[in-house]
Amino acid sequence: MTPSYFVHDTASIAPEAVIGERTQIWQHCQVREGAVIGEECILGKGVYIDARVQIGSRVKIQNYVSVYEGVTMEDGVFCGPHCVFTNDIQPRAINPDGSLKRADDWTIAPTLVRRGAAIGANATVVCGVTVGRWAMVGAGAVVTRDVPDYGLVYGNPARLYGFVCPCGARLSPFIPAPQPLPDAQDSATMEDEDGDQEMACLRCQRIISIPYRVYAKIVTQR
Numbered sequence: 650m651t652p653s654y655f656v657h658d659t660a661s662i663a664p665e666a667v668i669g670e671r672t673q674i675w676q677h678c679q680v681r682e683g684a685v686i687g688e689e690c691i692l693g694k695g696v697y698i699d700a701r702v703q704i705g706s707r708v709k710i711q712n713y714v715s716v717y718e719g720v721t722m723e724d725g726v727f728c729g730p731h732c733v734f735t736n737d738i739q740p741r742a743i744n745p746d747g748s749l750k751r752a753d754d755w756t757i758a759p760t761l762v763r764r765g766a767a768i769g770a771n772a773t774v775v776c777g778v779t780v781g782r783w784a785m786v787g788a789g790a791v792v793t794r795d796v797p798d799y800g801l802v803y804g805n806p807a808r809l810y811g812f813v814c815p816c817g818a819r820l821s822p823f824i825p826a827p828q829p830l831p832d833a834q835d836s837a838t839m840e841d842e843d844g845d846q847e848m849a850c851l852r853c854q855r856i857i858s859i860p861y862r863v864y865a866k867i868v869t870q871r
């Protein structure tokens with residue numbers, strides 16, 4: 650039976666990999682054993698998908714992205730060209746006695762990229778983090794900490810500079826955030842608050858609620 654997905658002649662797909670319908674896999678990609686790729690995904694030229702990686706549906710992975718074992722991407726994730734996902738927080742090729750490390754000599758630190766998130770070109774996602782729903786990681790960022798839902802992070806190390814709408818535009822505070830009172834001892838700071846900061850998208854008019862304790866983590870100076 651003809652597969653219901655497209656694989657370029659130069660791509661290498663392990664027989665044990667599972668590929669969803671209408672997915673396109675372009676020149677020189679490698680998809681390893683046990684990897685699962687959902688429906689309607691696009692894997693650009695030279696993408697590497699390691700063993701047992703889990704990829705949802707409608708995920709776009711641009712040229713030369715490397716996705717190593719332990720990574721899970723939910724539906725609708727975007728990976729810009731040349732971005733890298735790591736999986737070993739303290740990598741070594743050899744043991745202290747000089748012998749080659751085997752596949753079971755080290756521990757994978759899992760990484761989760763949640764629905765709709767976008768990773769910019771050439772970014773590195775250091776393992777063990779979660780990139781939140783609809784978050785955006787700037788080009789060239791090095792992500793070392795969790796990124797909140799809708800969070801906009803960039804730089805090395807990546808810091809939280811704002812929030813973005815599912816349409817991709819920056820969100821603006823809709824109602825001003827509460828300010829700490831002058832006497833800090835008697836006042837609740839935003840980090841103590843349980844409420845939400847309402848954010849508005851000036852492009853598509855969506856309103857998104859960001860918990861105050863998350864909003865308070867925005868970095869104001871670079």
Ligand SMILES: CC(C)(COP(=O)(O)OP(=O)(O)OC[C@H]1O[C@@H](n2cnc3c(N)ncnc32)[C@H](O)[C@@H]1OP(=O)(O)O)[C@@H](O)C(=O)NCCC(=O)NCCS
Nearest residue numbers: 729730768769770771785786787788789790802803804819
């Ligand atoms: C992070 C990003 C979303 C920010 O876009 P933005 O909200 O329009 O931000 P601005 O262009 O207004 O930049 C704001 C500031 O952040 C800096 N900045 C923007 N992107 C940056 C990045 N990736 N790394 C470091 N600094 C960055 C700008 O230089 C500017 O600094 P300044 O105020 O000192 O001049 C965007 O720059 C980006 O990196 N997008 C990803 C592009 C990409 O990789 N696409 C992949 C498909 S090809």
